[in-house]
Amino acid sequence: MSAEPDLEALFAAALAAQQKAYAPYSRFKVGAAILADDGKVYPGCNVENAAYPVGACAEAGAISAMIAGGAGAIRAIVVIGDGAELVTPCGACRQRIREFAATETPILIAGPDGIRARFSLAELLPASFGPANLPK
Template sequence: MNLAADIQQRLLQASLAARAHSHSPYSRYAVGAAILDEQGRIHMGANIENAAYPQGWCAEATALGAMVMAGGRQVRAVLVSGPGPDIITPCGGCRQKLREFAGPELLIIAADPGGIRQHWTLAELLPYSFGPDHLKF
């Protein structure tokens, strides 16, 4: 998917702004996510940790929840930002969550405070995925 540079910059700014709201007192690894929906709206999310570690949730899941609550049903692009310098990608669980609302062609962009670092399609990060289309009878 070819995404205009101005939209990528809007996603970057939203994701970095979301990082500022991260609740990450245990790992101190703030993550932000910005999702572009089918209506051209951007939805933000940050990771929210919990003292009972498996009970926390990822930035992508938070952004997906915001999208659904706002009436969005399809993800057109997602930008995930971490603190750097290592490139961050959605975890396996979030890749599957994104698959629920997008197809293999979904653009996933990685960034940090220095800017956009890399991009992939969902198919590259989650090959041979299982999605809603598999459950149509």
Template sequence: MSLFELALASRANAYAPYSGFRVGAAIRCADGTLHGGCNVENVAYPEGTCAEAGAIAAMVLAGGREIAEVLVVADGPEPVTPCGGCRQKLAEFASAGTPVILADLAGERARTTVGALLPGAFALSHLGRADG
């Protein structure tokens, strides 16, 4: 299964009864494993979960700690980027140069990087620590 296929399949399982806007995300780890996530809305906004956060949680559950590539898919007039919170979550496990692919239902629409999406990300170094 490709990164796009996993993100698309994840999107199909999204729970979005309030906005109707379903999003899927897929992460490729450094070892090649793939992890998907979908958005899960909640009537008590903002208690929902983004697709990227779900994919990161699946990765961590499986023991992954390093994101090599991210793909986000949604059906909109413009490519959908991760929200601010998800940008920081991605930066926790990805380098600034990690590719982020933005897709619609037909495929890739744009490419960027984690660093371009979140310049000046808050990092471990801000805590005065260099260890993990």
């Protein structure tokens, strides 16, 4: 397995997931795709709910798919949203990603035309609290 993730495949999976998002209230569709430690790509999309804001973020859906698929760690993640501004993971999703990713894990932010920015988890969630903080 190469050290650099296949960004085209991750972008394509995130874009496909974004197109399937259920966002009838905000009309703001977000997609995500995780490259996991098993080499597979796990997509997710946001899913809203009439009891707004009881919905699920795209990153949370991708993480759930990864765990359900039997993988245990995030090697890279792409998050895609529309608009001129970067659509980075919300605070809760940054913490969710932290549970399964190393501080150097790349978090790639995309728009419809491709990757717009690249961050490490440490850049988006500095001095984070994670599994290593808890006694074993």
